[in-house]
Amino acid sequence: MTTKLSLANLGQIAKTASVPAYGRAGLSAGIVHFGVGNFHRAHQAIYLDDLFNLGHDHDWAIVGAGVLPSDAAMREKLAGQDFLTTVVEQDNNRSGARVTGAMIDYLAPGDAAATVARLADPAIRIVSLTITEGGYFIDPASGVFDPAHPAIAADAANPAAPKTVFGLILAGLKARRDKGLAPYTVMSCDNIPGNGEVTHAAVSGLARLSDPALADWIDANVAFPNGMVDRITPATGPREIGIVADEYGIDDAWPVFCEEFKQWVLEDHFPLGRPALEKVGVQFVPDVAPYEHMKIRILNGGHAAIAYPAALLDIHFVHEAMEDPDIRAFLAKLEHDEIIPVIPPVPDTDLNDYFALIERRFSNPKIADTIPRLAQDGSNRQPKFILPSTADRLSRGEDVTGLSLVSALWCHYLAGTTDSGKPITFNDPNIERIHAAAKAVKSDPFAFLELKDIFGTVAGSDLFRRRFAAALGSLQANGTRATLKRYLEDRLAN
Structure with a gap:
């Protein structure tokens, strides 16, 4: 017997899960958030829920905002349960469910007028976003904004009817400027180096x-704080919905599962104020860059490194990949030999201890994070999580055997079959051209490196090209496991 998740049923649900200690009627909106996915509901919304439970800052509730047609399904499911979410936090030794109520509304995708009107409301003082690494219209190799992207060009031609998240944010800022209102702070919560600057x-x-004067006003008046966010949050499927129903008796249409660990580091640059998030564990620092370098390269880079050998070996779950001795040893050698040595020092942090924490987090079987999730969107993730370390080592004249192997593993994965011959299902917005480039390496091992928007200047390095060709040749001739062993035995470079 399950209980439908709703405000009216919180009393019953409180028997099996924690529920908000505050009354939802006492909340008012202070934040509009674009990208109401699992990560946002397991991260930013959790911190706010914790703060509201302490009795603080009830005027900072979240209004979700959809942009893509696919956001309509999320809005419909959340609206059907009063915008409540069941979050199941899972450590190796414990699990617990909580219901969060920090979101009080959700603007429908496609209704630009309603979204801009809410953005122009002076009560909204922060606009935040989690739109994934690929949502920022930036050139993957250079990290520079691409004004020629068709979606951006369309919004520039018709700014009064925006369709992108940045067009909507811009229209909201223009409305506030025209009304003489101070602009809201725009806060990215995505895994991108310098996410505020991007x-x-x-x-x-x-x-x-379309409006250079508005651009000048934005440059002079709008705050874009950088931030680093961290919490492993897998996708929701029938398994997760079933566990919430069976173990906690809650009928939640889209619950969220996540690890117990979470971290948020922010620059304290919020001209219209902010919630007192330091009371619930958010670190406010003058410079986020050291923390984001550490996290993006060690954790996100680690995810990218294990995704493709695990996929090629038909491993489905991340914790199962970490149970494979060759993959675990490959990750450790890569991190200690090539990634960690080029990460700048982080205040009060030992990078080797941080990696040991990452190993434990990756090994958590309760999370059931999947290799297909880690392997998706490589054309956006590789240039942000792996290739910067490659470029740094090359600029210092240092070897890149392991990092080149990561690139070769991605290429070999994109050829389309696992080592056992099973077909691979891809999830990447650029799959047609990267798949074609991966297949072309059968006759030209460097064809994949012609993806200059992804590899940038790295592709021109003679050392990288040699290391990549050697790794790819070994994968083609010997398979994934034998190639990992050759790398571990220092026999892969030529």
Whole structure:
């Protein structure tokens, strides 16, 4: 017997899960958030829920905002349960469910007028976003905003009817400027180096295409704090919905599962104020860069490194990949030999201890994070999580055997079959051209490196090309496991 998740049923649900200690009627909106996915509901919404439970800052509730047609399904499911979410936090030795109520509304995708009107409301003081690494319209190799992207060009040609998240943010800022209202802070919560600067470039760059004066006003007045976010949050499927129903008796249409660990590091640059998130564990620092370098390269880079050998060996779950001795040893050698040595020092942090924490987190079987999730969207993730370390080592004249192997593993994966001959299902917005480039390496081992928007200057390095060709040749001739062993035995370079 399950209980439908709703405000009216919180009393019953409180028998098996934690529920908000605050009354939802006492909340008012202070934040509009674009990208109401699992990560946002397991991260930013959790911190706010914790703060509201302490009795603080009830005027900072979240209004979700959809942009893509696919956001309509999320909105419909959440609206059907009063915008409540069941979050199941899972450590190796414990699991617990909580219901969060920090979101009080959700603007429908496609209704630009309603979204801009809410953005123009002076009560909204922060606009935040988790739109994934690929949502920022930036050139993967250079990290520079791409004003020629068709979606950006369309919004620039018709700024009064925006369809992108940046067009909507821009229209909201224009409405506030025209009313004489102070602008809201724009806060990215995505895994991108300098995510605030990248977001600034997108918003200001779009404005400059149609209204240079508005762009100048944005540059002078709008805050875009950088931040680092961290919490492993797998996708939701029938398994997760069933566990919430069977173990906690809650009928939740889209619950969230996540690890117990979470981290959020932010620059304290919020001209219209902010919730007192330091009371619930958010670190406010003058410079986020050291923390984001550490996290993006060690954790996200680690995920990218194990995704493709695990997929090629028909491993489905991340914790199962970490149980494979060759994959676990490959990750450790790669991190200690090539990634960690080029990461700048982080205040009060030992990078080797941080990696040991990452190993434990990856090994958590309760999370049931999947290799297909890690392997998706490689054309956006590789240039952000792996290739920067490659470029740094090459600039210092240092070897890149392991990092080149990661690139070769991605290429070999994109050829389309696992080592056992099973077909691979891809999830990448650029799959047609990267799949074609991966197949072309059968006759030209460097064809994959012609993806210059992905590999950038790295592709021109003679050392990288040699290491990549050697790794790819070994994968083609010997398979994934034998190639990992050759790398571990220092026999892969030529």
